[in-house]
Amino acid sequence: MWGLAFKPNTDDMREAPSRVIIEALWEAGATVAVHDPVAMPEARRLYGNRKDLTLTDNPQAALKGADALIIVTEWQLFRSPDFDEIKAALKEPLIFDGRNLYDPALMKSFGIRYFAVGRGESVIA
Numbered sequence: 001m002w003g004l005a006f007k008p009n010t011d012d013m014r015e016a017p018s019r020v021i022i023e024a025l026w027e028a029g030a031t032v033a034v035h036d037p038v039a040m041p042e043a044r045r046l047y048g049n050r051k052d053l054t055l056t057d058n059p060q061a062a063l064k065g066a067d068a069l070i071i072v073t074e075w076q077l078f079r080s081p082d083f084d085e086i087k088a089a090l091k092e093p094l095i096f097d098g099r100n101l102y103d104p105a106l107m108k109s110f111g112i113r114y115f116a117v118g119r120g121e122s123v124i125a
Contacts, residue, residue, distance in 0.1 A: 002059055003073025003099075004036035004043050011039040013046060017098060018072045026052055033062040037075055063089035074099040083110040 006016035013019060022032050033054040034043070040055045047053055056062040059078065063069060063086060071078060079101055087093040093112040095102070100116045107114035 001032055001034040001062060001070045001072060002036070002078050003071060003075060004034060004039035005073050008073055008075045009038070011036075011042045013039055013042050016072070019046075021070060021072065022047075022053070033064070033066060035059045035062040036073060037077055039073075060085060060089065065089070065091065067091050068094040068096060070096045070098065071101060072098050074101060083107075083112065086110075087112055 001018065001021070004013055004016060004018045006012055006014070006018075018034070018036075022034070025032050031052045031054070033056055035056045035058060036043070043053075043055060054062075059081065067090070069086060069090060083106070086095070087110055093110070095107065095112055095114050097114065097116045100119065102114065102116075104114055104116065104119070
């Protein structure tokens, strides 16, 4: 997962979508690896040390071996990633984008399945 704060440039996680998503993933038995440029200390304060939560030093570390990438906060850092690196790091090339950061045609050109909130799966002919 990329992003914890409810919006960029803050560490505020009150009522942040990331909390709902993380807790639902835990309920389903998942482990979550996440990166946020500012809100990591707040996540540690809220959740403590858990085996099913890894707070990573950089966005790429959150991808390693993950089933998919979920983008929750539209940090500038996440706007121009290396899509080949994303594809190589994930078990399946799959992105759920809660902020519609990427162009669906670009995702298709990289061979990444791309679901953007409000758009569904982006299938470009």
